[in-house]
Amino acid sequence: MPPNTERTAKRTSNDMTEVLAVLRQRFGDRLDASPGICRQHANTLTWHAAQAPDAVVFAASTQDVVDLVGIAQRFHVPIIPFGAGTSLEGHVNAPLGGISLDLSRMDNVLRISTDDLDCTVEAGLPRGRLNSYLRDTGLFFSVDPGAEEATLGGMAATRASGTTTVRYGTMGDNVLGLKAVLADGSVIETSSRARKSAAGYDLTHLLIGSEGTLGIITELTLRLHGVPEQVIAAVAGFPTLESACRATMTAIAMGLGLARIELLDPMTIKAVNQHAGLSLDPVPTLFLEFHGTAAAAREQAEIFAEIAREEGASNFKSAADESESRKLWKARHDALWAAREAWPGRDALVTDVCVPVSRLAECIAETEKDIAATGLVAPIVGHVGDGNFHAIVMYNKEDASEQEAILAFSKRLAERAIAMEGTCTGEHGIGQGKTAYLRAERAGAVDAMAAIKKALDPSGILNPGKIFQT
Amino acid sequence: MPPNTERTAKRTSNDMTEVLAVLRQRFGDRLDASPGICRQHANTLTWHAAQAPDAVVFAASTQDVVDLVGIAQRFHVPIIPFGAGTSLEGHVNAPLGGISLDLSRMDNVLRISTDDLDCTVEAGLPRGRLNSYLRDTGLFFSVDPGAEEATLGGMAATRASGTTTVRYGTMGDNVLGLKAVLADGSVIETSSRARKSAAGYDLTHLLIGSEGTLGIITELTLRLHGVPEQVIAAVAGFPTLESACRATMTAIAMGLGLARIELLDPMTIKAVNQHAGLSLDPVPTLFLEFHGTAAAAREQAEIFAEIAREEGASNFKSAADESESRKLWKARHDALWAAREAWPGRDALVTDVCVPVSRLAECIAETEKDIAATGLVAPIVGHVGDGNFHAIVMYNKEDASEQEAILAFSKRLAERAIAMEGTCTGEHGIGQGKTAYLRAERAGAVDAMAAIKKALDPSGILNPGKIFQT
Numbered sequence: 001m002p003p004n005t006e007r008t009a010k011r012t013s014n015d016m017t018e019v020l021a022v023l024r025q026r027f028g029d030r031l032d033a034s035p036g037i038c039r040q041h042a043n044t045l046t047w048h049a050a051q052a053p054d055a056v057v058f059a060a061s062t063q064d065v066v067d068l069v070g071i072a073q074r075f076h077v078p079i080i081p082f083g084a085g086t087s088l089e090g091h092v093n094a095p096l097g098g099i100s101l102d103l104s105r106m107d108n109v110l111r112i113s114t115d116d117l118d119c120t121v122e123a124g125l126p127r128g129r130l131n132s133y134l135r136d137t138g139l140f141f142s143v144d145p146g147a148e149e150a151t152l153g154g155m156a157a158t159r160a161s162g163t164t165t166v167r168y169g170t171m172g173d174n175v176l177g178l179k180a181v182l183a184d185g186s187v188i189e190t191s192s193r194a195r196k197s198a199a200g201y202d203l204t205h206l207l208i209g210s211e212g213t214l215g216i217i218t219e220l221t222l223r224l225h226g227v228p229e230q231v232i233a234a235v236a237g238f239p240t241l242e243s244a245c246r247a248t249m250t251a252i253a254m255g256l257g258l259a260r261i262e263l264l265d266p267m268t269i270k271a272v273n274q275h276a277g278l279s280l281d282p283v284p285t286l287f288l289e290f291h292g293t294a295a296a297a298r299e300q301a302e303i304f305a306e307i308a309r310e311e312g313a314s315n316f317k318s319a320a321d322e323s324e325s326r327k328l329w330k331a332r333h334d335a336l337w338a339a340r341e342a343w344p345g346r347d348a349l350v351t352d353v354c355v356p357v358s359r360l361a362e363c364i365a366e367t368e369k370d371i372a373a374t375g376l377v378a379p380i381v382g383h384v385g386d387g388n389f390h391a392i393v394m395y396n397k398e399d400a401s402e403q404e405a406i407l408a409f410s411k412r413l414a415e416r417a418i419a420m421e422g423t424c425t426g427e428h429g430i431g432q433g434k435t436a437y438l439r440a441e442r443a444g445a446v447d448a449m450a451a452i453k454k455a456l457d458p459s460g461i462l463n464p465g466k467i468f469q470t
Numbered sequence: 471m472p473p474n475t476e477r478t479a480k481r482t483s484n485d486m487t488e489v490l491a492v493l494r495q496r497f498g499d500r501l502d503a504s505p506g507i508c509r510q511h512a513n514t515l516t517w518h519a520a521q522a523p524d525a526v527v528f529a530a531s532t533q534d535v536v537d538l539v540g541i542a543q544r545f546h547v548p549i550i551p552f553g554a555g556t557s558l559e560g561h562v563n564a565p566l567g568g569i570s571l572d573l574s575r576m577d578n579v580l581r582i583s584t585d586d587l588d589c590t591v592e593a594g595l596p597r598g599r600l601n602s603y604l605r606d607t608g609l610f611f612s613v614d615p616g617a618e619e620a621t622l623g624g625m626a627a628t629r630a631s632g633t634t635t636v637r638y639g640t641m642g643d644n645v646l647g648l649k650a651v652l653a654d655g656s657v658i659e660t661s662s663r664a665r666k667s668a669a670g671y672d673l674t675h676l677l678i679g680s681e682g683t684l685g686i687i688t689e690l691t692l693r694l695h696g697v698p699e700q701v702i703a704a705v706a707g708f709p710t711l712e713s714a715c716r717a718t719m720t721a722i723a724m725g726l727g728l729a730r731i732e733l734l735d736p737m738t739i740k741a742v743n744q745h746a747g748l749s750l751d752p753v754p755t756l757f758l759e760f761h762g763t764a765a766a767a768r769e770q771a772e773i774f775a776e777i778a779r780e781e782g783a784s785n786f787k788s789a790a791d792e793s794e795s796r797k798l799w800k801a802r803h804d805a806l807w808a809a810r811e812a813w814p815g816r817d818a819l820v821t822d823v824c825v826p827v828s829r830l831a832e833c834i835a836e837t838e839k840d841i842a843a844t845g846l847v848a849p850i851v852g853h854v855g856d857g858n859f860h861a862i863v864m865y866n867k868e869d870a871s872e873q874e875a876i877l878a879f880s881k882r883l884a885e886r887a888i889a890m891e892g893t894c895t896g897e898h899g900i901g902q903g904k905t906a907y908l909r910a911e912r913a914g915a916v917d918a919m920a921a922i923k924k925a926l927d928p929s930g931i932l933n934p935g936k937i938f939q940t
Contacts, residue, residue: 115723115828159668170666172675173643188915194824195856196640197893198629198679200900200908200937201919205642205675209668226725253585255696296766354664358585386665423667430670438670445658448926449671455925456918467670 123153593623
């Protein structure tokens with residue numbers, strides 16, 4: 001079963017004139033076809049070349065989305081949902097042209113229940129703003145991919161995760177239900193507000209990670225967590241990457257309830273030292289966080305300190321206060337920017353493999369060897385408690401042979417992870433760049449995915465050119 | 471989009487002669503068409519009338535399942551997957567005849583990783599046997615629907631949960647990946663063994679809860695948890711059902727990490743006292759369990775005792791030892807049998823609504839009033855930490871007016887839960903009896919489900935007559 005995108009071929013600008021007129025009539029000045037705005041809505045953060053849409057529609061309601069889908073169906077025009085544009089895999093590119101559907105104006109918090117530990121929000125709400133909003137409730141939304149501005153709809157659509165996933169889970173674990181507009185213009189709610197249900201197929205999880213290809217998420221009901229009584233941040237430097245990984249594996253195997261455990265290699269440490277004004281030893285380092293009651297958090301920190309010592313860590317150190325802790329985590333989240341600053345003028349390809357934690361040390365060691373043998377500049381950071389790590393490959397976009405070398409490296413890395421029972425993408429998604437790896441990883445299951453795509457979006461208007469090979 | 475079962479009309483026994491001959495040739499004495507065996511494989515535990523298959527095939531491998539699917543496609547014969555037959559919603563019934571696919575001989579543990587806290591098992595393995603198998607590893611599989619003999623494949627297919635779900639989650643949270651045979655005979659693996667992945671559509675969760683209508687699960691990779699250092703079981707009696715519910719709501723809202731919190735109403739307490747030789751006060755009672763380090767479990771128990779006291783509980787009491795604790799939980803899990811013993815000769819209809827925890831007290835109170843007004847015998851038990859409760863309606867199957875009354879009660883209860891933003895089924899599934907409620911609850915989303923069903927099983931051979939209205 002081939003993915004069904006061929007029916008939505010790229011239109012000429014002539015074709016688009018009528019479409020834009022109809023859109024203008026419905027959306028007024030919330031339609032913007034200026035080149036600057038279109039370019040802004042194409043992918044800019046990554047190695048993928050930008051492919052701008054023909055126009056951008058700023059939606060203000062689910063009904064707007066329904067009407068846009070109707071128009072897109074009528075004219076056979078692609079819709080590319082857009083949140084904040086922080087995707088690293090070209091999800092917001094418009095390879096066949098079409099309309100970028102900007103959901104950032106749908107940013108309301110619709111309800112919060114402190115009794116049920118949940119809330120309902122519009123899809124364009126940035127996760128940072130949700131947490132600001134929650135500040136006085138004693139609750140927080142846990143999924144933390146780094147970018148404060150990432151929208152909750154975009155995070156659900158790409159099955160995002162991040163530094164706290166080792167304890168609190170991915171978007172899949174923290175979205176209780178979705179409102180979405182399907183390709184036929186119908187509006188569905190995927191779930192009740194009950195904590196669990198066995199009522200029919202799990203459309204919530206089907207939409208999470210579907211990258212805008214099955215439906216357009218307009219509202220989300222999210223699980224919230226109580227702010228822990230005590231948060232202890234800590235840093236531990238290790239003699240080797242392997243020893244840092246082994247310490248991680250030991251902690252995971254014993255079920256120690258770490259809230260965060262992030263690896264930074266020496267090259268990353270140097271870059272973040274410079275970027276964030278820190279003075280960490282340039283050795284393989286774990287950034288950690290322990291959540292719980294005061295006693296429980298302290299107990300976890302002490303147990304981990306012992307594990308780290310046994311692996312030769314020289315300097316396990318808790319952050320002195322909240323401000324030092326915040327500084328550490330900001331430095332970690334800014335690693336990509338630190339790398340860009342350290343290698344100015346270069347572009348970044350960020351890899352994203354994830355393997356069983358028991359294979360992590362081996363996978364990182366082989367990747368380090370590969371990086372050295374290939375002669376790449378590629379600092380490594382990782383959500384190592386999940387077995388997920390990123391090589392931030394800094395390269396010169398203008399140099400064709402260098403581009404070829406880094407793509408070959410990225411392919412070897414994906415194949416290595418798949419061979420170790422892992423995945424080519426822990427959290428960034430398939431988008432445009434990993435369609436071949438998806439096939440290598442999931443084989444015939446991709447045909448089932450394509451059949452579902454075809455059933456729910458027979459004319460292929462929803463984010464064509466993503467997930468499936470074209 | 472109507473569900474696609476009409477193409478698989480019930481066959482005459484004449485048609486079946488050739489099918490059985492072909493099956494006999496392939497499966498030898500692992501095909502059994504004797505009436506006794508066929509009757510055993512139809513639904514017996516519930517109010518649904520038994521509808522026996524034409525024959526039973528005992529599969530020993532995924533290849534057996536592939537070959538059976540091929541034969542079923544060739545002759546257009548339904549396949550009804552069967553694990554242990556503990557379903558309460560008619561999932562194993564064969565309304566259109568066909569072949570019951572008994573997976574109970576596929577009961578091997580294929581691998582365990584104590585480093586990754588996961589294992590891979592065949593679908594026919596009973597959950598009780600998995601936990602016996604794990605005993606020396608310090609790990610356990612958490613989902614506990616009561617029945618020790620429930621198979622892991624069946625539990626996944628029905629998105630089962632149970633007493634420990636409040637802490638450890640449902641099957642959806644504890645299945646990392648599946649091997650399944652689809653209707654076209656293809657074998658797919660839905661996931662790698664990495665802890666998380668953003669690689670394409672989430673077919674794992676799509677199959678979990680699909681009740682054998684989208685594919686036949688043959689292997690599962692499961693998340694395991696470390697056996698807690700300390701387990702404290704406790705019992706608390708309350709003046710009213712509402713006060714017991716309020717205590718639950720308070721504990722959930724404050725994020726107290728309860729491992730189990732089960733409500734038994736006075737009628738249930740009387741029945742289990744008699745069945746299990748206990749002498750609990752016949753008042754609304756919570757059975758509780760706290761897991762953690764010794765200090766953490768004790769801390770939780772103390773906090774809950776205080777909450778219970780504030781709600782007027784007179785007798786919060788920890789179990790003296792493991793044997794008393796085991797006795798309590800066995801009594802809870804045997805509630806259905808206790809009810810059958812207390813009202814001999816009657817049949818049971820077990821309801822299964824689930825509402826947001828904040829609405830639980832209200833939902834149970836209204837249901838109690840309804841039970842009284844209707845004059846039913848219906849003890850109530852519940853996984854109240856999830857907002858899920860069961861009324862065990864004891865009735866006389868031979869009395870048509872009584873049957874009508876209990877079905878009307880069941881309908882009112884489902885409607886009440888749905889009106890309270892809940893679900894008609896927390897964990898038992900839709901099966902045959904709740905197809906109309908599914909439509910009432912999820913509206914247009916059911917059309918999307920039917921489209922997926924049609925895409926993956928166009929000829930409708932996989933467990934027809936379940937989930938969708940026919």
